[in-house]
Amino acid sequence: MEPVKRVAGRMAPLDLADVDTDQIIPKQFLKRIERTGYGPFLFYDWRARGDFVLDRPEYAGAPVLVAGANFGCGSSREHAPWALRDFGFRAIIAPSFADIFRANCYKTGLLAVTLPDSQVRHLIDLVSEDPTAEVIVDLEARQVRGDGFSYRFEIDAFARECLLGGLDEIALVERHHKDIAAYEQRRAEWLPAVK
Amino acid sequence: MPNQAKTLAQKLWNAHVVRTAEGEPDLLFVDLHLVHEVTSPQAFEGLRLAGRKVRRPDLSVATMDHNVPTRGGVRAADDLSRKQMEVLAENCRREGIPLHQIGSRRQGIVHVIGPELGLTQPGMLIVCGDSHTSTHGAFGALAFGIGTSEVELVLATQCLPQKRQGDRAVNVEGELPLGVTAKDIVLGLIGRTGTSAGQGHLVEYRGPTIRGLSMEGRMTICNMSIEWGAKAGMVAPDDTTFSYVEGKPHAPKGAAWEKALEYWRSLASDQDAKFDGVIELDASKLEPHVTWGTTPAQVVPVTGRVPSPRSETDERALRYMDLLPGTALADIAIDRVFIGSCTNARLEDLRAAAGVIQGRRVHPKVRAMVVPGSTSVKRAAEEEGLDLVFKAAGFEWRNAGCSMCLGMNPDILAPGERCASTSNRNFEGRQGSGGRTHLMSPPMAAAAAITGHLVDVRELL
Numbered sequence: 293m294e295p296v297k298r299v300a301g302r303m304a305p306l307d308l309a310d311v312d313t314d315q316i317i318p319k320q321f322l323k324r325i326e327r328t329g330y331g332p333f334l335f336y337d338w339r340a341r342g343d344f345v346l347d348r349p350e351y352a353g354a355p356v357l358v359a360g361a362n363f364g365c366g367s368s369r370e371h372a373p374w375a376l377r378d379f380g381f382r383a384i385i386a387p388s389f390a391d392i393f394r395a396n397c398y399k400t401g402l403l404a405v406t407l408p409d410s411q412v413r414h415l416i417d418l419v420s421e422d423p424t425a426e427v428i429v430d431l432e433a434r435q436v437r438g439d440g441f442s443y444r445f446e447i448d449a450f451a452r453e454c455l456l457g458g459l460d461e462i463a464l465v466e467r468h469h470k471d472i473a474a475y476e477q478r479r480a481e482w483l484p485a486v487k
Numbered sequence: 488m489p490n491q492a493k494t495l496a497q498k499l500w501n502a503h504v505v506r507t508a509e510g511e512p513d514l515l516f517v518d519l520h521l522v523h524e525v526t527s528p529q530a531f532e533g534l535r536l537a538g539r540k541v542r543r544p545d546l547s548v549a550t551m552d553h554n555v556p557t558r559g560g561v562r563a564a565d566d567l568s569r570k571q572m573e574v575l576a577e578n579c580r581r582e583g584i585p586l587h588q589i590g591s592r593r594q595g596i597v598h599v600i601g602p603e604l605g606l607t608q609p610g611m612l613i614v615c616g617d618s619h620t621s622t623h624g625a626f627g628a629l630a631f632g633i634g635t636s637e638v639e640l641v642l643a644t645q646c647l648p649q650k651r652q653g654d655r656a657v658n659v660e661g662e663l664p665l666g667v668t669a670k671d672i673v674l675g676l677i678g679r680t681g682t683s684a685g686q687g688h689l690v691e692y693r694g695p696t697i698r699g700l701s702m703e704g705r706m707t708i709c710n711m712s713i714e715w716g717a718k719a720g721m722v723a724p725d726d727t728t729f730s731y732v733e734g735k736p737h738a739p740k741g742a743a744w745e746k747a748l749e750y751w752r753s754l755a756s757d758q759d760a761k762f763d764g765v766i767e768l769d770a771s772k773l774e775p776h777v778t779w780g781t782t783p784a785q786v787v788p789v790t791g792r793v794p795s796p797r798s799e800t801d802e803r804a805l806r807y808m809d810l811l812p813g814t815a816l817a818d819i820a821i822d823r824v825f826i827g828s829c830t831n832a833r834l835e836d837l838r839a840a841a842g843v844i845q846g847r848r849v850h851p852k853v854r855a856m857v858v859p860g861s862t863s864v865k866r867a868a869e870e871e872g873l874d875l876v877f878k879a880a881g882f883e884w885r886n887a888g889c890s891m892c893l894g895m896n897p898d899i900l901a902p903g904e905r906c907a908s909t910s911n912r913n914f915e916g917r918q919g920s921g922g923r924t925h926l927m928s929p930p931m932a933a934a935a936a937i938t939g940h941l942v943d944v945r946e947l948l
Contacts, residue, residue, distance in 0.1 A: 309800050310682050310782050314914040319895045323554065323567035325528035325574050327635075337916050362683040365716065365782075366914060367893075368618040369526065370634035391686055391718055392618060392632055399636035448650060450512050461636075462539070465644045468514060471506040472646055475516050482739035482747040483518055484606050485545040486585045 295458035296401050299383040299429040303419040304351035309360035313393065316364065316372040330371055331378030346379075350423035355382040358415045362386075364393025364404075373400040383429040385436060387412050398451045399461070403429055405436060411443045431455060492757035494654045495723050496689035499629040499754070503612045505646055512648040518611040520641050521597045522549035522584065524575040525895070526616030530639035531578040543645040544583040548606060549575060551589045552596045554895040557858050557885035561589050563897065582642075595861020595887040598622040598710065598829035602702070603863050605735025609724035609751040614641060619829050619911065621712040625705035626732070627724030627754045629689070632713065652718050655688040656762040659696040661771030666945040668839070669704030670831060670909070670928035672696070673711045674776035676768060678786040685717030688763065691756060692722050696770040702731040703835035710830045711911055714783040723755040777816055777941055778913045778926040780804030785913075789816050789931065789943045807915050808923050809903075816941045819925070823906040824855035824936040825918070826882075826929055828892035831909035832860030836929040837868050840909075841876040843933035843947055849881035850939030856883040856898070858890040882936070894919045907935035 321333040338344045345351065357376065363386040364372060373396045376384065383403035397404040407415075418425050418438070427438040431452060436443045454461060465472075493501070506514040520543075527549070534541070541547065551572050556563035561572060572589065579586040587593040593600060598619055601607040609627035614620060616638040623630035633647070641647055659672060692708055700708075705722045712720030722728075729748060732738045739747045774788035781804040787794060795812040796802040805812065810819070826832065826840050837859065849855045857877050859865035865887055868874055874884045891898040892910035900906055900922025909932050910917075913924040925941060934944040 307799075308803070309798070312782075312912075312914045314893075314912070314917050318916055318920070319893050322525050322895065323565075323571055325532070325571060327529045327532075337920055362686075362716065365682055366618065366713075366912060368616055368632040368634055370529075370636060388683060388686065390683070390716060392634060392713075396634035396636065399634060448512075449510055450648070450650070461648070462537070462640050462643045465514065465640060465646050465648065468506050468646075471514070472516070472644065475505040476645075479516070479518075480747070480750065482743040483611070484608065484737040484739075486548050486606070486737070487545045 293401050293458045293460065296403060296455045297432055299355055299403055300426065301356060302354040302424065302426055303356040303358050303415060304346055304354040305416045305419050306345060306357060306359040307416050310362045310365055311359060312366035313364055313369050313372040314366055317369065317375040322369060322371055327374055328378060330375035334375040334379045353380060355380060356427055356429060357381045357384045358412060358419065359384060359386040361388045363389050365390040368392045370396040370400065373397045373402045377402050385412060385415060385429070398455060401455065403431060403455070405429055405445050405447070407436060407443055407445055414441070492759035492761070494756040494760040494762060495627065495691050495721060495754055496629065496654050499610065499612065500651070502610065503629070512650045515612060515647050515649050517614050517641050517645050517647055518546060519601070519606055519613045520547040521601055521613065521615035521620070522547055522638070523553055523597050523617065524551050524571045525553040526635050527578065527638055528571060528574045529635050530642055533639045534642055539643045541582040541584065541642045546645060547584045547642070549579050549584050550587040550594055550597050550600055551575060553889045553893065555589045555888040556896050557888050557890050557898055568896065592862055595863065596829045596832065596889055599833060599860035599864065602626065602706065603735070603861060605732055605738035608732055608738065608747070609728060609754055614647065618713045619710050621717070621720045622706050622710040622829055624709040624712070624719050624721035625702060626728055627721060627751065629719055629721065631719040653688040653763040655685065655690045655717070656765045657690060657692045657768060658694040658765055659692065659768045659770050660694050661696060661769045663696060663770045664773065666930065666948055667773050667775055668928040668930065669700055669707040671773050671776045672768065672770060673708045674778070674783065674786045674926065675773050676766070677711065677715045677783045678776065680715045680766065680784070682714070682782050682784045683716040685712065685715045688717050690717045690720045692720060697722055698725060701835055702727060703833045706833070707830055711783065714911060724751050775928060775931050775944055777931065779808065779810060779816065781807055781913055781915050783911070783913060783926060786926070787816065789941060791816055817943065818940065820905070820940045821853060821907045821925070821935055822904045823900060824853060824932050825858070825891045825906055825908040825910065826856070826932050827858030827860070827890050828910035829860065829889070830911040831929050832858060832864065834864050834867050836909065837864070837873050840929040840933040841873045843930045843944060844880045844882070844937065845876055847880055847937045849936045853936055853939050855881065855936040856885055858885045858898070859887050861887045891918050893917060907932045907941065
């Protein structure tokens, strides 16, 4: 994975709460066996209805999505962050995220940043009035900065380290192979094995 | 503090810690990894590209469920779905992972076959690339859904780094009234908590009402933990659990059974264990519940009316569902009925629905289908003659799979169609683009099939 240190640029507002992964990438697009190629199908049904906010020319190419609470609720499909990334987003800011979705974002190199309601509201109002407004989502400094404001965010320390270093989590876990083997030795003998 | 009181969730967590280090998530060992065709191909591909192998194929089991056709066999699948199934079969062959493929005797929804095969047991840590993995918590296991990258990590290492979570309890007391089910407990709960109150928490469902539920009922409740945002849901194992597990194909036997039992009996929250919060629910005051909106939290008793919108989310839901505030739920006509899904497609669910349907006919304007949760459930139901009850009433009796719960196979709603569904999500387009879903219990869905509109099943009992 490429290291992710900061994302800088314009924002796109999606002023809705409880945006579920079925909306982000509908089920008919989960049949691919690749990790890429989902961008055209992002928010497929909402975009098909016309005048969807992300299709407005002023928000085209914005790397930061600002959304409502509980973003990414529902299914565990990692296709959701894959689609957001394919579409061009590199960071998502919301008051809260569903747990599995947030974990999936980190694995995909997508910054999922939680800010309080009032600060997210400010960003949505800002970009709705001035689509050219830019922010810097700075993972090293744990800040979202813009013209005249700087918001600090909390993020899991280990997830941050993995993102900043572009670390291969499997390789990190494999380093503990002795601990894993020792644990395997002490597992109860009645536990099911399918062979 | 060696004698500190612990919750069930803490005991399960501690039992799976491979390694713990300051500033890092705990490294947990996975006892069972359930695999299906939709969220695994990229994980296997990642392994292959990195030259890695599956560490413990003996602790992994695969099935085909998400996009299998429920009639016509594999030939009825579209090209992409068939390709996904072929890729899963090839990956399992190469890595030596047992696979219950379409057409086999044990194929079924991943969260139905795990318990059925006795692979799901108390005390285990179970993961799957599917958010409804919380179902297995009903056995006193720690079970949660993961994404595809985590699937790859578990395939490679059989471990998962996880940050410690908070502890919540939901305490349910009071006797369930006639016609009110486990589904109504969990829908009523989510109606109260909203869609995200459980975030970052492991939830234990407890209290006399939960202890009085069958394993099927407990699975229904744990299944929907994710719908209020919880990381996992669980119920302490008891005699109900043990008698369900005993004799299942992969259950321990003889002396091993006795040893397992001794350990399993220790899996309860200690008397003085502290939870971050306890939600109290009185089951005796519950009525059958039905969702009116596009999140499971937009739910009311069936005797109620579509509420006035309190948020933009509510307004959006009313528009999508084409409903007006103040409409009596019982005045809402339906086009389709779906009895199925990992939430409510086990034998007990089918019996409950058949009990309502017996001797009645599906309303002429309604198309209704039953999709058993597994091939074994289907077989058992047929041995009891439940299929005849459904078919005589005009229901379609299908093969096992996820089917119209998420509409990845040919079973989908047409735009504008309204469905009474026993599944878990009423999101926009979930059962088919433009389709409208009302979630409810199996008896409630059966009653709706007969009357052609949402109805209080108690009127038919």
